[in-house]
Amino acid sequence: MEVDKSLISALIESAMSADYTGVRRVGGQIAKRLAEQNDLEGAKALQSLLRKRGVPLQASGYAEALPRDAGSRLPLIEEGQWPTTPIMLGGEAGHTISQFIEDAKHIGLLAEKGVSARLGLLLYGPPGTGKSLLAGHIAASLKRPFYIVRLDSLISSRLGETAKNIRGIFEFVPTRNAVLFLDEMDAIAKLRDDRHELGELKRVVNTVLQGLDSLTDDVVTIGATNHPHLLDPAIWRRFPYKVEMTLPEEEVRRSLWQHFLFQNSDKREESDLLARASDGLNGADIENIALAARRRSILGNREPSLAQILLAVQSSRAGNPRLLTNRELDTVDKKTLTLFLHDKAGVKVADIAGIVGVSRQMVHRYLKEAEHG
Ligand SMILES: Nc1ncnc2c1ncn2[C@@H]1O[C@H](COP(=O)(O)OP(=O)(O)OP(=O)(O)O)[C@@H](O)[C@H]1O
Ligand SMILES: [Mg+2]
Incomplete structure (x- = not known):
């Protein structure tokens, strides 16, 4: 193999200062060089070495410094x-x-x-x-x-x-x-x-x-x-x-939901809605709710519904996210969610009915009830 002397010195220098970041960087460059020279096996072997975590600095003696x-x-x-x-x-x-x-x-x-x-x-x-x-x-x-x-x-x-x-x-x-x-x-x-x-x-x-x-x-x-x-x-x-660093605006909240909940699969409508509904929450809250939902979908028998996630969003406050549970929505939940979607997220009645899982008539009834107190 042919590798630059400067890369080798850089590698040794990083190693001597117990700088894993540097070792990884230079090691990666060497692996790339090998791949360019068609030594694919060598490159692969190097990359797998570089994926190791490295001895904790405490154990290496470096932490003494x-x-x-x-x-x-x-x-x-x-x-x-x-x-x-x-x-x-x-x-x-x-x-x-x-x-x-x-x-x-x-x-x-x-x-x-x-x-x-x-x-x-x-x-x-x-x-x-x-x-x-x-x-x-x-x-x-x-x-x-x-x-x-x-x-x-x-x-x-x-x-x-x-x-x-x-x-x-x-x-x-x-x-x-x-x-x-x-x-x-x-x-x-x-x-x-x-x-x-x-x-x-x-x-x-x-x-x-x-x-x-x-x-x-x-x-x-x-x-x-x-x-x-x-x-x-x-x-x-x-x-x-x-x-x-402000609380995330709508556009940023959409990307957070896309990333943490939908893992960037194409769920434009759902993430739009969650972005609108989660005004006032911070990035860590959104991450927490999204991961809780994914945990439920892995450990439960079925995916949490969008309604359950929205209900968690509705009851969360910045810095105090409410994680969702597996239970079915009861009537109180349905009413709460209806009002929330209508007042805060500006969702249309027909769509609310679909999300909450009730008839349009029921949505109208919930809204009326709320109006009259
Ligand atoms: N804008 C964001 N983009 C991506 N992830 C975010 C964002 N904001 C928060 N998170 C998620 O929330 C976690 C916590 O955020 P982080 O610890 O960086 O916040 P912080 O502003 O340093 O909070 P603190 O003031 O409490 O130290 C991050 O590790 C990340 O997973
Ligand atoms: Mg911090």
């Missing part, structure tokens, strides 16, 4: 996997994200021309809207290792220890061409409680600022928070790219 909390000995940073499920984004978020990725990919050129920006991206918005998932996707599209730091886990009750933990993180990351994901950024603000000494918050904020400022231009930092208003303004400014 990860910074740890002095008291608990727990690692302060973990290496995340690149996500395998897609992310559905609305237009505006998608636009900023592509721009961010584009800038990150060409940071060398931008720096040369003197127009580089700090590669800091802040994702803010309610829980379950895909912030963590998106951060992983960005690491994947930049083909960089993905390091996750949950700021709440850095907070130590021991005086001075929190700032020390934060320094440990920032000293560790720049040595690896990585995406650093600072999750739960608002945890810092919560130091404003009585367990902590007054100066602690200020000291911790300063440590974070110094850490962010110490990173070289090419380190990608992604912060996430559910409470942007709690963030210190100076920290806020360190992230020039900002994306608000």
